């Protein structure tokens with residue numbers, strides 16, 4: 373199967389990831405560290421780890437991490453970054469909907485003390501059935517009292533004024549690859565909490581110009597619905613924050629993001 377994230381993987385760190393946002397990864401890792409330490413969690417599964425921004429920072433803090441992602445290209449980039457830092461790279465190529473069986477197949481020792489899913493990656497789990505599947509896999513991966521920590525978007529804030537207009541999402545005009553990312557978004561007809569993100573990538577990579585079009589269906593979540601789905605899988609919400617660094621308590625009418633800290637019962 374063609375890797376749907378191969379283009380993103382090539383430019384991810386420059387546009388959204390750790391080259392662009394080194395402090396974000398460090399600060400998020402410190403937040404995670406505070407929570408993990410409090411719950412005596414040492415072995416952590418980084419679900420949809422991407423190019424390994426959190427993996428790298430948590431490894432530096434002494435955690436034993438396994439990264440899982442559906443994209444070979446993302447994992448290759450992550451491996452390269454860890455090897456540059458002289459850190460151990462432990463990755464599994466898998467859809468998170470099949471995380472448990474993939475980890476078993478790869479003989480990764482189970483269970484984990486915690487699983488994280490940062491960078492709004494759960495947005496790629498677009499319907500309830502896939503969400504149920506993913507939560508069931510997570511439940512099986514975690515030890516009793518194990519933690520699940522993840523960041524998602526609050527569907528109450530999916531605004532109509534962001535839809536059906538062409539927007540420049542990113543412009544990277546520096547030495548090295550130059551990029552313009554133009555987006556045209558709309559709500560999915562079958563689920564108004566799903567944003568259909570259409571992106572036109574215009575690329576000038578060392579004199580070679582190219583363009584590519586990408587579409588991703590990205591789910592935003594309702595707090596009450598998500599909490600219930602977690603409960604249905606024996607996972608209780610301990611705390612929810614309204615920002616990516618765990619500084620503000622979440623208020624559904626105020627915040628765009630939900631950073632949720634949960635525990636398997």
Ligand SMILES: C[S@@+](CC[C@H](N)C(=O)[O-])C[C@H]1O[C@@H](n2cnc3c(N)ncnc32)[C@H](O)[C@@H]1O
Pocket residue numbers: 377389419420421422423424425426440441442443446466467468469489490491492493496497
């Ligand atoms: C926005 S990136 C976030 C990466 C990383 N967690 C971070 O915060 O930098 C989303 C990641 O989710 C991965 N992904 C998307 N769907 C997935 C799935 N069904 N199972 C596992 N990984 C998936 C993509 O390959 C990509 O690496």
